[in-house]
Amino acid sequence: MRRLLAFLLVGLALYGVYWFALNRLFDAGSYRKQVAFGSVFVPYGWVYALGLLLGLVLLLLLYSLIHTALTNRIQGRKRSPWPLFWQGVTHLFLWVLILLVYYPVVQVVAASFDPTNNLFSFRRPDTGFLLLDAKVIPYVPEPSLENYAKLVEGVVLYPYQVGLLLLGGLALLGVALIGLLRRLLTPEDWMDFWQGRLLLLLALAVFALALTLSPRQFTGQGTEAKFLLWVRNTFLISGLTGLLAVLLTATAGYAFARFRHLPGRYPMLLFLIFVQMFPGFLALVAIYYLLSRLDLLNTFTGLVLAYSGGIISFGTWVYKGYLESISPSLEEAAMVDGATKWQVFTKILLPLSAPMFVFIFLLQFVGTYSEFVLANLVLTGVESWNVGVGLRSFTTGQFQTKWGIFAAASVLGSLPILLLFYGFQQYFVSGYTAGAVKE
Amino acid sequence: MKHPPGLKGFLLALSLLLGLLILSTGVGILGYLALEAYLAPPGWTILVLALLVMVPGAILVGRLFPWLTDWYYFLPALSFLLVFTLYPIALTVYLAFTDYSGARSGFPDRSTETQVVAQEGPRLLLEEPVEEALRCRPCAGETVEVYAEGHRLRARILEAEGNALVLDRIPPFQAAFVAKVNAFRFVGLRNFSFILSQASKALFPVFAWNVVFALSTVLLNALFGLILGLVLNNKALKLRNFYRTVLIVSWALPGVITVQVWVALLNYNFGAINRLLGVLGIYPIPWLNDPDWAKVAILLVNLWLGFPYMMTATLGALSTIPDELYEAAKVDGANPWQALWGITLPLLEKPMLPILLSSFAFNFNNFYIIYLLTGGGPAQEGRLATAQATDILISWAYKTAFSAEGQSAYGLGAAISLLIFVLTVAISLVNFRVTGALREVR
Incomplete structure (x- = not known):
């Protein structure tokens, strides 16, 4: 039965590919045999590319044959050259893949430094080098920070905000430095301690900055000068949503983990799982109606409240699992000494749970940073847009699109999440995959 | 106690x-x-x-x-x-069972705003005849909003005659204006019968593409992730942690931004992808302008976005397979190919199945990639304006309710959402059954 299903799926997929190849790929009538104005066209270029790859593979083969022959002669052993060859082919494959995966990233980063919008125009550079002329390798004749400058144009910071910014920058530097030291030296206790403190400082500085910035400080002309305001909005929304997620899940997770005597614990857990089946954003019409009735459209409060339901089930579930992995003996000792449940929770368990709270916070923060449906629905005014909604205004709506500024904004807007993700990589990787298994 | x-x-x-x-x-x-x-x-x-x-x-x-x-x-x-x-x-x-829409939003219709000339208890005297001013016939039974600076009250009209109307309650303030409330009504199954009557123009093609999209994107990502996972799981490979970290980048970037970047890259005339293809001797491809190519573009962009997750999941699942099994197989004279088909793939099935299923459920409602990449377009003949070539159910619902093409038919949008709810719950139930999540709770 299962095998039949698999065969059916594969058959259908193959048929789809076949149909597409027949009707689109190899059907000359279905596409224009015309090269876009100003672009480079190399007839049978793919043959050259394949030839290049083949040549590299042959080189690898030659290298591994000679290398093994030499080492065999010197060491007097008989080893097969094939493992070395396959190792080399694997590296080649991975590097080609890396080139493909990073191609879009490189193009956008390059476009952000290009004030002439060269990468998005018909103008064809004349350098004599094929790949540069084709702009496959980005051709940026006069790189400058002009696009970035336009994004921060007219932003007025108060002195204490500059101070906060500096504080945050220093904290970030410290965190990075300790991270580097941790790699180089053997990890020690003081590193953990100070890294934690500095991270907290960084988070507080960023949060304070987000809270104190007001739309009036963005005086530049045009929508692009509001970009930093959108970043601030996103930080505010995602940060508040993350905090709310921690607040809402902490007590429930504790109760599920420790109050095993309560009747109805099992149905409540079932209820949580049941609720998780309904992705909240599917009820978008109802959420829109609810928020319009509560006069919360175009407010951050409305969006934060609409997001809040999303993580409760998952967060509670994860936190419950974490608490169950901690031995209750300490709590029992405290209970014997007359501590109440609330005291046990706040004095003993909360300090122990910091890593879990960071995890839940980050999950919700990163998740809502990328959320689009509800944000697009709720945030209607230019000054309350978040990054995702705001970026859309650069590429749609207007006749003339601001590609360079769009690229710069994309780079800046992605940086925080990129840093968070790579900084807390373990959290995300284990969290998403383990979560998927446990859901 | x-x-x-x-x-x-x-x-x-x-x-x-x-x-x-x-x-x-x-x-x-x-x-x-x-x-x-x-x-x-x-x-x-x-x-x-x-x-x-x-x-x-x-x-x-x-x-x-x-x-x-x-x-x-x-x-x-x-x-x-x-x-x-x-x-x-x-x-x-x-x-879903009402005609809630932009015109019937439950809010007062400001175009019917009429000044109140005199007020006496529940009796209001308007400056114009009631039936013309409030555009209602008959006016008795309609809900109106009476308001003044800092005050507002909803009331029902009991009777209307000439310029005068009688409300069912007495406003506790001096009324300045009155306006009709565009209340929405219960319409029974009308939204659903509309969906079914237009099924060949919207529901069927959209649903078919939705299933094909979710299924093929999961299979494609899983296949790619599996291959990469197998390659990177080779402990003899140098730099494998480096490769893993570097290849994960598209997962680390916020999707809402990268999808919009892809729109620029897939541009027909000067997109970076078509430039690369030109160097390879391939004519420019109308990625976002052709109904079929747009589907391919969505699958490819989703592959770029999603393969790191599948790769990581595969690596996690592979790390649970004990090395002794492979050693035993080697002793028994199995070649690597046999070890792959006999040990690795069967043992991967159990941990990967729930990941594939939840990924299916996620992609089934993957609104943002569709809406941001193609906006549901390009336009296709014989379809509703809200359900174009690459629209999936959720983007169809969204466009019906909130875009210009849908004319703010909120009730209809809610009806479509209800359909999606039913489908999503069905997928989740299958997921629970397969993974045994409910048993694990005990």
């Missing part, structure tokens, strides 16, 4: 908690309605009032039934789930 045991105790606790919630919400709504005529407060006053009632109420009930305090730990999560997840779902079901 001890907690009452068993089912009785559970139901008692639950009814006390729910009673508290319902009571405070009720007080909030009633308080809002009472305040409306005097202060015209914003809608969220309901929430504040409810909170003001709930906190002292909880303390009071806690004094009366000390055993209930254990349940208070559930209260924050429970109340948020009820108000912002379950209530919207119930509301969706209700709205």
Whole structure:
């Protein structure tokens, strides 16, 4: 039965590919045999590319044959050259893949430094080098920070905000430095301690900055000068949503983990799982109606409240699992000494749970940073847009699109999440995959 | 006092908690309605009032039934789930059977705003004949909003004659204006019969593409992730951690930004992808302008976005397979190919299946990639304006309710959402059955 299903799926997929190849790929009538104005066209270029790859593979083969022959002669052993060859082919494959995966990233980063919008125009550079002329390798004749400058144009910071910014920058530097030291030296206790403190400082500085910035400080002309305001909005929304997620899940997770005597614990857990089946954003019409009735459209409060339901089930579930992995003996000792449940929770368990709270916070923060449906629905005014909604205004709506500024904004807007993700990589990787298994 | 045991105790606790919630919400709504005529407060006053009632109420009930305090730990999560997840779902079901729309939004229609000349108890004298000013015929039974600076009140018209109308209640302020409220009505199954009558123009093709999209994107990503996972799981490979870290980049970038970047890269005339293809001797491809190529573009972009997750998941699952199995197989003379088909793939099935299923459920409602990449387009003949070549169910619902093409047909959008709910729950049930998540709870 299962095998039949698999065969059916594969058959259908193959048929789809076949149909597409027949009707689109190899059907000359279905596409224009015309090269876009100003672009480079190399007839049978793919043959050259394949030839290049083949040549590299042959080189690898030659290298591994000679290398093994030499080492065999010197060491007097008989080893097969094939493992070395396959190792080399694997590296080649991975590097080609890396080139493909990073191609879009490189193009956008390059476009952000290009004030002439060269990468998005018909103008064809004349350098004599094929790949540069084709702009496959980005051709940026006069790189400058002009696009970035336009994004921060007219932003007025108060002195204490500059101070906060500096504080945050220093904290970030410290965190990075300790991270580097941790790699180089053997990890020690003081590193953990100070890294934690500095991270907290960084988070507080960023949060304070987000809270104190007001739309009036963005005086530049045009929508692009509001970009930093959108970043601030996103930080505010995602940060508040993350905090709310921690607040809402902490007590429930504790109760599920420790109050095993309560009747109805099992149905409540079932209820949580049941609720998780309904992705909240599917009820978008109802959420829109609810928020319009509560006069919360175009407010951050409305969006934060609409997001809040999303993580409760998952967060509670994860936190419950974490608490169950901690031995209750300490709590029992405290209970014997007359501590109440609330005291046990706040004095003993909360300090122990910091890593879990960071995890839940980050999950919700990163998740809502990328959320689009509800944000697009709720945030209607230019000054309350978040990054995702705001970026859309650069590429749609207007006749003339601001590609360079769009690229710069994309780079800046992605940086925080990129840093968070790579900084807390373990959290995300284990969290998403383990979560998927446990859901 | 001890907690009452068993089912009785559970139901008692639950009814006390729910009673508290319902009571405070009720007080909030009633308080809002009472305040409306005097202060015209914003809608969220309901929430504040409810909170003001709930906190002292909880303390009071806690004094009366000390055993209930254990349940208070559930209260924050429970109340948020009820108000912002379950209530919207119930509301969706209700709205799906109404003609709620931009024109019938439940808000006063400002174009019918008419000045009140004189007021005497519930009797208002307008400057124009009622039937013309409020555009209603007959006017008796219609809901109107009466307002003045800082005051507002909703009332029903009892009778209307000439310039005068009689309300069912007396406004406690000097009324300045009156406007008709565009109330929405219960229309039964009309939204669903509309969906079915237009099924060949919207529902069937959209649903078919939705399933094909979710299925092929999961299979494609899983296949790619599996290959990469197998390659990177080779412990003899140098730099494997480096490769893993570097290849994960498209997962680390916020999708809402990268998808929009892809729109620029897939541009027909000067997109970076077509430039690369030109160097390879391939004519420019209309990635986002052709109904079929747009589907391929979506699958490819989703592959770029999604393969790191599948790769990581595969690596995680592979790390649970003990090395001894391979050693034993080697001793028995199996070649690597046989080890792959005999050991690795069968053992991968169990941990990967739930990941594939939840990935399917996620992609089934993957709104943002569709909406941001193609906007559901390009346009295809013989389809509704809201359901174009690459629209999936959720983007169809969104466009029906909130875009210019859909003309703000909220009720219809809610009906489509309801369909999606049913499908999503069905997928989740299959998921639970396969993974045994419900058994694990015990």
